[in-house]
Amino acid sequence: MAFEVPQPLEKEIDERITHYPVSKRSAVLPVLHALQHHFGYISEEAVEWTASKLGLLPIKVLEVVTFYPGFRQSAPGKYHIRVCRTLSCAMAGSFELMESLCEHANIDRSGVNHHHPIAVSEDGKYSIEFAECLASCGTGPVCMVNDDFHEKVEDPAGLLAKYRD
Structure with missing residues (x-):
């Protein structure tokens, strides 16, 4: 095609x-x-x-x-999640947030690398990647789901529940 x-x-x-x-x-x-x-x-x-x-x-x-890390070379899921990984968010728990989001969305990040930074759930519903600063350093950990911004994310399962069909 x-x-x-x-x-x-x-x-x-x-x-x-x-x-x-x-x-x-x-x-x-x-x-x-x-x-x-x-x-x-x-x-x-x-x-x-x-x-x-x-x-x-x-x-x-x-x-x-x-x-440019803003360009994706593989198709994202219906709900694309970007988790800030810079220092202030990392100190506030962004790496733990990433692990928890992956667990709740059934995403395997084992094949993720510099050239393929996005991991997608098997059903294609969710995709996730780390992002550089999302410009809300005082309210970490922060993430975005598509264009929706989320600060002080403490309930990853609850966050994902907002994006169920």
């Missing part, structure tokens, strides 16, 4: 590219952000499509995808 970008999205991307008349290469970040926002992650096909669209080698696009 060929990678297809919906026409409205391609129109939006084309408009973004016009903001970089000197070098289309400078449009890599905004194009990737648009693709990830739509598809949820950046696939190999999306890398190739972006490279073709901007007249670049695919490796140049992949370098950007792998450099």
Whole structure:
């Protein structure tokens, strides 16, 4: 199956590219952000499509995808959880929060590494990853579920219960 970008999205991307008349290469970040926002992650096909669209080698696009931790290379679950791991949250229990969330969501993080930072539950309902500072250092541990921000998380099971279908 060929990678297809919906026409409205391609129109939006084309408009973004016009903001970089000197070098289309400078449009890599905004194009990737648009693709990830739509598809949820950046696939190999999306890398190739972006490279073709901007007249670049695919490796140049992949370098950007792998450099920035905000880009995902695998599909997240329906509910994507990001747990802050920086110092103040770690001291407040973010590593324990991660373990507990994984236990309650049936997520196995054994295959997680730098290139594959996301772990997904078998049913695809939940995914989880560590995140750098989520900018609420005084209220740790903090996490986000999709775009919802949660501070002083003390009841991981209760938090997940809010995201059951």
